Each structure stands twice: as structure tokens, then as C-alpha cells.
Amino acid sequence: AKTHYHDFVVQATKVKRLCKTHNTITVNGQYPGPTLEINNGDSLVVNVVNRARYNVTIHWHGVRQMRTGWADGPEFVTQCPIRPGGSYTYRFTIDGQEGTLWWHAHSSWLRATVYGALIIHPKEGSSYPFAKPKRETPILLGEWWDANPIDVVREATRTGGAPNVSDAYTINGQPGDLYNCSSKDTVIIPIDSGETNLVRVINAALNQELFFSIANHRFTVVGADASYLKPFTTSVIMLGPGQTTDVLISGNQPPARYYMAARAYQSAQGAPFDNTTTTAILEYKSAPCPAKGISARPVMPSLPAFNDTATATAFTQSFRSPQKVAVPTEIDESLFFTVGLGLNNCPRNFRARRCQGPNGTRFTASMNNMSFVLPSNYSILQAYKQGIPSLYTTDFPANPPVQFDYTGNVSRSLWQPIPGTKVYKLKYGSRVQLVLQGTSIQTAENHPIHIHGYDFHIIAEGFGNFNPKTDSAKFNLINPPMRNTVGVPVNGWAVIRFVADNPGAWLMHCHLDVHIAWGLAMVFLVEDGVGELQSILPPPADYPLC
Ligand code: C2O
Secondary structure, three states: OOEEEEEEEEEEEEEEEOOEEEEEEEEOOEOOOOOEEEEOOOEEEEEEEEOOOOOEOEEEEOOOOOOOHHHOOOEOOOEOOEOOOOEEEEEEEOOOOOEEEEEEEOOOOHHHOOEEEEEEEOOOOOOOOOOOOOOEEEEEEEEEOOOOHHHHHHHHHHHOOOOOOOOEEEEOOEOOOOOOOOHHHOOEEEEOOOOEEEEEEEEOOOOOEEEEEEOOEOEEEEEEOOEEEEEEEEOOEEEOOOOEEEEEEEOOOOOOEEEEEEEEEOOOOOOOOOOOEEEEEEEEOOOOOOOOOOOOOOEOOOOOOOOOHHHHHHHHOOOOOOOOOOOOOOOOEEEEEEEEEEEEOOOOOOOHHHOOOHHHOEEEEEEOOEEEOOOOOOOHHHHHHHOOOOOOEOOOOOOOOOOOOOOOOOOHHHOOOEEEOEEEEEOOOOEEEEEEEEOOOOOOOOEEEEEOOOOEEEEEEEEOOOOHHHHHHHOOOOOOOEEOEEEEOOOEEEEEEEEOOOOEEEEEEEOOHHHHHHOOEEEEEEOOOOOOOOOOOOOOOOOOOO
């Protein structure tokens, strides 16, 4: 196993998109940031230097961080932010994960431009569970704002309304042919006739689930979130923010240029969204050059309608692990968390411009009616491990405090989220089942729920209210997929299981970033096990304090 050393300089960089030049926060001047490639079993040492004017942290999305929670990255959960002028070196080992993950800033909305791919090849001396691909290509789907993304979220939290939708989607940082001033920078992905290539698709968008497709080419899906899948074929994939999907494509079409494209899957009815389409070009190396003056527009894939929940659902429900997996069958902790939006009344003394949600309210979001508030002067992990004074409490509820018809019409009086910094304690080694139940308060939508420090088995998903009696018959305890981010279906539920085998403070949140700002988050505090082996390692010497 090797150790890979990298320097990440977070800095403002001039970036030209959609006809304008912006002062964009990047890593090493690159947008998207550098791709890290390693083998399963290797270690990473990444020295992050902050030369920007914002606080920053870097999160290694999906990396389990066994015993190295200090390197996980979410600000005020596992560390205090790296202040302007400061630095911090993240050190961790990849142990058992293979496939595609990514890294991103975990501080306000910096991740809009501060992100990159983290590619984990098979362990040295071992190989893929499929024929070795000729080429491998990361495809990072992103969202671009003409405004500074930090200002967009600040404005939303100040007014209580929804943030402005993005101005473009991007593939590897470029909007592509269909946007103004973007044609000549359209990304070109090469392929040769007869070869099979591995395409690693990452949804790095802030707030939007996306469909992705390539004209005339089918995908064989082989992995997601750095776990292998039992292969299946499809012409379109859907990813929530945070999710990755590995697909094989074959160069079996007439040599030419073909568009690959992504656009919104929008499960929330009536909510505004960016309805544009980003494209890149899949180009056969032997394709004839387009003759001068003849328009050589590539073929466009047909993407599902923006509200095609049936296609999105059919896709994710095709996921299976390749083999039988060890799903816990006995459960020590049976949890039921609602996930959804809400509205809070505008306090009387608020000026109206601060309450621009529906009918003069403020948007909020919650799990089990608790709207998570990040600490601002300590990190939860450090407070827990080193007993420093803190204000978090351990009374996050295991069940919703009020029972109601979660997917029906609910009166708002039943459900006004309470702000607080509450964590749920899990005993080291306990076997956890968590039902995530979407609610229809304000807007029902698909919420991509991500847990830090863990992969989990998704043993069932469905629509309506979860019914423990009838729905447990649907549990797949044989070969359910493993993921780190589950899309809880709109007006529906998902059931996940995992063993709490990684001590630390682990954020769970909706990966639609504006929902974090509104409170759709909580923290699992997994207690240290007995004995040296199960215990979290001591913090590094340069660990940022508040
Ligand atoms: Cu991809 Cu909490 O993050």
C-alpha cells in the first residue's frame, strides 16, 4: 500500500463561464479541483492551505474514516474550520472501499466550486469484478451560479425564502454547447470503436437531482458510492447530490460524435428549478471530421421529463449487491426519523423582507421535528472526546414526537420544527435499523440523505407511510445495495441498516445543500468501544480549534 501526498491551496481564481469572468474559489486554481487516484488500501495525506477569504474545510465524501473522524471535515461537527491563512493536513486510509467517491468543501456553499473526484482502484494485485476497461473517465455533474454561491445562500437564510436556482449545470466544470458563450469549451470525452470504458459519474450539484444519458449508448451499471453492484443495463441514470454511479459504455456505434447530457429530476411539485441542459461530447477517435459549413450537431440523448419519478424510482430500485451480504438481522436500535421541510411563522418584530417564504413565513427543515443548528464555537467531536464545554444535548428523539399522516395534508400547527443542537448516541457495535420517512409538509420531495463515516444497506424503499407490519415483508436481507447516500423517495420512505462500528461524531443530512442551511441534519455520536482497537485515534497536532 502506498501513501499519496497532495497540497490543496484554496484560493480565489479567475474563471470565465456564461460570458462573464468570476472570482471563483478553487483548489490549486482548478475548477473542478484535482482528481485523486489511489488504490484500495492506500493512504492519503492532503495538506489544505486556506488562501481564500472564507473559512473552509474539506470532506472526503463516502470515505469511512475508520477511527480517523478528525479527518472527516464537516465544519463544527468534526473540526473547527480552517481560517483564512490557516492550514490543516487530512490523513486517512482507504480500507475496503473500491469505486468512485469525491471530495468537497463542507463549509457554507463553498462546495459549489470546491470539489473533485476521488477514484479508488482495486487493491494492488486484485482486479475489477468486470473486464478491465480500456479507459476510465470521471464525469462530475455540477451547478453554476452567475452570482457568488456564498451570497446566494446568505441571501436565502437572511430572507427566509428559497435561494435563487442555478444558471447552468456543468459537466467537468463546463456548461457545454447549449449555453451562451460556452460552445468552444464543451468537454470532449474520447472513445474508440470496440472498446469498453468505465465512466464514473458524480453528482456534485448543490441542490438538484439529475438524469444523465448518452445518445445511442446504453449503460451497464456496475457500482455506486464505492460499492460494486450486480450489473444491469439502462439508457438513463439518476443521481442525487452526493451520489456516484459507475457505468460501462461500449464503443459499438457508428464512429461519430454523440452528446452526453444531464438535466434536472425535480420531484418537488411547483418549486422553481433550473430547467437547462448541460452537454459534453462523446467522440469516436475515428469519427470523420465535420466538413466545413455542414452542421455536424451530435445526436442528442432523450432524457426523461423533469418530473418522471417512475423512471427515477425504477432505476434506483434495480440496485442489488453482486453477492449475498452480511446484513444485520437482529436489531439493537430501531429508529424512525421523519425528513422534510417545514415553515416557521415570522416573528412579529421581523421586517417582512426577512420572511419571504410562502405566505410570509420562513423555510425550515427538520428530522423528527428537530431543526439542526450547527455549533459555532466548538466542534462536536472535540467537545465529546476532550470534554470541552459545549451546548449540544444527547436527546435527539428516536421517533417523531407527533404521529400523523406523513404523506397526506398536514396542518402546519402540528409541525413547527424546533431549532437545536441535538445528537443521538449509539453504542459502539450496536446494530441499527433506521426508517427514513419523507413528509409532505410544505413540499414533498426526494431527499438524498447522506451519513458520514458509514456505508449502509438499503433494505427497502416505498411510497406512502411506512407500515412496519406489511412493509417488513419487502425487506431485502440477502443482497441489498450498499451506499452512503440514499434518495428517500418523494412521498415515501427508505429503510437502512448498519452496524455502528466506527466511533466518532457523524453528521447525517440531506445533500440538497439548502436543506442543511434549513436544518435537515442531525449527528450520531458513536461511543468509543472498549479497548485500544475500537477507539478513535488522538487528534493530529495541527487540528484546527475554534
Ligand atoms: Cu458530501 Cu456532509 O457531505
